[in-house]
Amino acid sequence: MFRLALKSVRHNPKRLILTAIAVALGVSLVAASHTFTNALSSGFSGLFSEIYAGTDVIVETDPESAESDGGDPFAAVEAVFEPAVVDDVAAVDGVDVAVGGIQVAGSVLPPDTGEDAPTDPFAGGPPSQIFNWSGIPEIDQSTLVDGRGPEAGEIVLDIDSAPGLGYELGDTVRIATDGGVQDFELVGTVQFGESNSLQGATLAYLADEDAHALAGDPNFQQISVLVEDGADASAVAGSIGEVIPDGTRAITGEDKAAEETEALDDVLQYVDIFAIAFALISLFVGAYIIVNTFRIIVTQRTREFGLMRAIGVTGSQVRSMILLEAIVVAILASTLGIIAGYLLALGASALVSLFVGDIFGTMTLPIDAILWAYGLGTLVTLVSALLPAIHASQISPMEALRESATSGKKPLKVRNIVGTALALVGGIVIWMGLFLDLERPYIYVGAGAVALVIGVTLLAAQVLVPMAFGLRSLLTRMFGVDGKLAANNIRREPRRSANTAAALMIGVMLLALVATFTESLKTVVTAQFSQTSAEFFVFSAQGPVPQGALDVIAEQDGVSAVVRQGYMSVDLDGQSYQLSALDADTVDRAFDYDTEPEFSGIDGGVFISPDVRDAGVAVGDEVTLEGPEGDVTLVVTGTMATSEEASLWVDWAQGVELAGDTLETSGGMVVLEDGMDVDEAQTQIQDALADDFPLVALQQPGALEQFANQFIDLLLGVISALLASALVIAILGVANTLLLSVTERTREIGLLRAVGLKRSSVWRMITVESMVMAVFGTILGMILGVSLGSALVLALEDFGFDGVTVPWIWLIVYTVLAAIAGVLAAIWPAWRASRLDILKAIATDG
Structure with a gap:
């Protein structure tokens, strides 16, 4: 069986090449991450040794x-x-x-x-x-x-x-x-x-x-x-x-x-985990390609398997042969992925070195990179090929030898039942997280999202088939008979078409989810900065802001108030919480915290955030806070709307009681007198600080908001770049499915050409088919991504999220790119289909 598997792969490499590329792309991220962090660890290990x-x-x-x-x-x-x-x-x-x-x-x-x-x-x-x-x-x-x-x-x-x-x-x-x-x-x-x-x-x-x-x-x-x-x-x-x-x-x-x-190394392992998570996403998308590939291969080889069964080969041997083919492909693909990952790590280290200097040790390929790469690549490929292999092993020898063997279709009943059940369970769990006031609702939303996505993936065929039927008239009007044939091709292979679209759906869904989350985060940031009436925020590049620097600022002409803010960890009823200390008498002039009552009404007590209220503490209760330098008993005199910044809020005087001289000013806010020119005041204050406190800087809220939004955009860019691997794999999946479909429909295409269909029409038929699957996957992915991203934002209400912002521009961009990707994915399959020799195509057994 192993020799047969090797011969099958060697004699038919074209049908597996895109599958191998998909696996290689997935594992390359793992290899690159481990190689990169290993070199970084080696560099710092050398530093520590010295x-x-x-x-x-x-x-x-x-x-x-x-x-x-x-x-x-x-x-x-x-x-x-x-x-x-x-x-x-x-x-x-x-x-x-x-x-x-x-x-x-x-x-x-x-x-x-x-x-x-x-x-x-x-x-x-x-x-x-x-x-x-x-x-x-x-x-x-x-x-x-x-x-x-x-x-x-x-x-x-x-x-x-x-x-x-x-x-x-x-x-x-x-x-x-x-x-x-x-x-x-x-x-x-x-x-x-x-x-x-x-x-x-x-x-x-x-x-x-x-x-x-x-x-x-x-x-x-x-x-x-x-x-x-x-x-x-x-x-x-x-x-x-x-x-x-x-x-x-x-x-x-x-x-x-x-x-x-x-x-x-303990810190760097989180980088590896992060990379493995994105590699798993890519391989999960790649699994759809592998399933499609081996299902089509099994269908094309049905007669071959029938002959093998007729001469005594058992069903388990057929199954083993297909799984061995999958292992061969996985090993070859993982090897390519390791090489690509090493080259990617070399490029990334060279880029980083341009900005921060040579911080890397010897760039070697660690053993854990090799083990993860081969392990993930082989596991995903084997699991994906398992169902097609089982199907092949169950083919009856006599049925396989019949002319109609390759036209049998497995019903979608089980797939639909499982998909419906998972989608319902996922939807219910998400609803529970959003509306049942449970602790950590985002966990329920995340778990429900996974079940819902898998369920929708299985049900995609039920949506795609009627959509293709509905589009048939439109496609016919737009592209003539070529569009009609494309719609019919999608309808008659709903499982294959749905799997192909679902691969793209997963990638687009993740992009839309991240875009929805980050756009909503930017809205939160903008709202927070709109709450300030201070002209400047005060920071120190060295760490805490010295009190002397705040005194210098307060002495400048035109400065109305300087507000200090410090943080510390305190214990309440055995639980550790983050506490913020503020100048209560002036803070309301600088920032509109969402409190009840206003912060100036704290009256020597403590304000509590939602997480403390969830622990059973209420306004009017007396609580004992255990700080770094002492214990203080305070009355709860108000509430804070979110737990985003801290859980407990006190006046600066109570902060000193808790922390003593260790209470440091992490930052401050400056309020100017009415009529003061902000830019002139910033220059004046900065000049006054230059001699004794050159590391203390002022920033206007608008500049900080811009910086925060740039950071969020950078985060979106990094995650999108990591998800690009999954999207590339999805596009390869469209091309792979079409390519194998062309091979499977060789005789059909030959007959179409024989009755007068032009090469350009064949090309257009394949391209339309590709575009429909790509756009369908994109639209379904965007609906899921925006919906799940919105649910996640709503579940994070306690962290300051107060509404969802839909990234309309990104959604339009994704749709346009999907259509372009559909055209690009169809180029090779369409070229092959249009170049088929008519007589040979008609004479083929496929």
């Missing part, structure tokens, strides 16, 4: 007991080691050198910053890594290239950042921190590790006293240890653990590098 290579033992805050900082590998942690602890560690047996280290939360500014402070808090860019200089290469992980190490008032930069920023030895380097800007003289350049591979970051070193002064802390964040020759680093780490404070740990440099790499 960072900790020369340090035998690292003493640091224990991550399990420390406050989470969001997992930012570039974030500075709390300084908990007093200088005396460094001395205690140095006195441990086996320790050769112990040096305290501190990282400054700041940025190295380019020399041309001057008074022109950055005004775009979203500009981002590589982070600055600023440390104290020990002068020991194994501790600093850097060696001097030019100049010397820094003393008080001096700085050294890495060999790439100094010229990249525009500095030379002797220049004055500006360092911006929360406390303002300070100048340092550049006295040297260093190379980090062996190749200065900093993944785009700027590396700087200061003298001990300067680093402590900028950090505003006399303590150290970690202690780097070199052990004596012959000493065991793990044993020394264990001894150090006995003399350091609770909540800290001693770990070898090797283990620390491995730990950092593992943490990064």
Whole structure:
């Protein structure tokens, strides 16, 4: 059977080539994602190895007991080691050198910053890594290239950042921190590790006293240890653990590098999962092509299978042969997909490197990429070919040898019953999620959507057949007999035509769903910014906005009010919630929060959002909030309409009670006096901030709204690009179905040509047939996509969505593109059909 399967594939490659391409496109995304993330992990693994290579033992805050900082590998942690602890560690047996280290939360500014402070808090860019200089290469992980190490008032930069920023030895380097800007003289350049591979970051070193002064802390964040020759680093780490404070740990440099790499890999695996999800969508669409292909192949080979059965081949052997053919196709296609995916990863890494520098390691094909590619490709192809294989194994030998064998049609009764049941179940579950006030309604909407889509897919034939019948008159008037023949071809093979249209339907449905969701999200964003009466929002590119910067803003002429806002996590009845603290006496002048009553009426209490109300808390209740620095009992005095931004809302004074000095201003709003020119005021305030707070920026609401909408458009573009694979596969499915259909109808086409049908008419007949299926799939996909996207938006009402925005422009674009795609998909099948030799076509057995 295996030899027969190989011969069948080898002798008839054309009928399977588009199926193989469909599978290859699906698995290429998986291979590309795994290769890309593997190279990224390799690059950062090399960075972590270089960072900790020369340090035998690292003493640091224990991550399990420390406050989470969001997992930012570039974030500075709390300084908990007093200088005396460094001395205690140095006195441990086996320790050769112990040096305290501190990282400054700041940025190295380019020399041309001057008074022109950055005004775009979203500009981002590589982070600055600023440390104290020990002068020991194994501790600093850097060696001097030019100049010397820094003393008080001096700085050294890495060999790439100094010229990249525009500095030379002797220049004055500006360092911006929360406390303002300070100048340092550049006295040297260093190379980090062996190749200065900093993944785009700027590396700087200061003298001990300067680093402590900028950090505003006399303590150290970690202690780097070199052990004596012959000493065991793990044993020394264990001894150090006995003399350091609770909540800290001693770990070898090797283990620390491995730990950092593992943490990064945990993040990157979500990228792979994201890619696998889209690959599954593509392969799900491809499954329709595979089913169609093998069903047509089985029909065309019915007589062949009858002869095989007549000479003793069993039904199970026929089934096995077809499944073996599917495996051969899957392996070949998956191999092509792996190659394509690797090339795609190479291109993507080169593109990323143009913008952020060389952050990748060696671009190798990981074993998990190969396993996922072959596993998914083979599984989907096998499952898709299973039903046609079972059908082939059940063909009676005598019936198969009859002339009419290939014309038998399996009824659609079971398909219709299952489709109706799934569609009804899906619709009911969606209704439950929208109207029964259930917890997390979007989960019900999502589950119902899956069942509904599968049900509609199975019922597509019931819609397509009457539609083709209804269109027959219109197509006849438009295209004459060619249009009539096209409509008849669709009607007589409803299962095949429906599967072909359904493949396109799935892709268009997902695009329409995403477009509906993102357009509705943009409406929410626009509505939110329309709620503000503030002229500016205040941000810091470094993190929290310093109180000093807000004081500078408040002192400027024409500024009427400055509103602070901070966030923290608090516990209520054992449940963790996000809390927002605001200046209650002025916030209503800056932003129209949807509260009852107005925020100024909070009266020292707390406002609650829907998720807290769902937990049983009501207005008038007394609640105890457990914050980072204390517990506060407050009365619930009002409600917030959504849980989008936070669950609990308090006045700034209550926020200080909960968080103490750790309450930081994440952002602010500025209200100007009536009659002030906004642009002039922005320039005036920014100039006042430039000297001491150059990283604090003002943004007008319109600019932020534009940025938010651009981000949403970018998200739509990325998802659409990922879904493009599914759409390409769907178009290939249309072409594949038509191509195999032409082969199946060879004699029919020959007879049509013999009675006078022109080549151009054959071409037009196939093209119209393709366009009808493509447009039908697109329209059905748009109806489903907009409907399900609307249901999802309504289910997310608690997150700020208050209405559905239909993306009419996108829907028009999809319809036009579908018609074009139908024409393109028909080119090859139509060409083949129009070039058939009339006599040979009439004489064929097909």
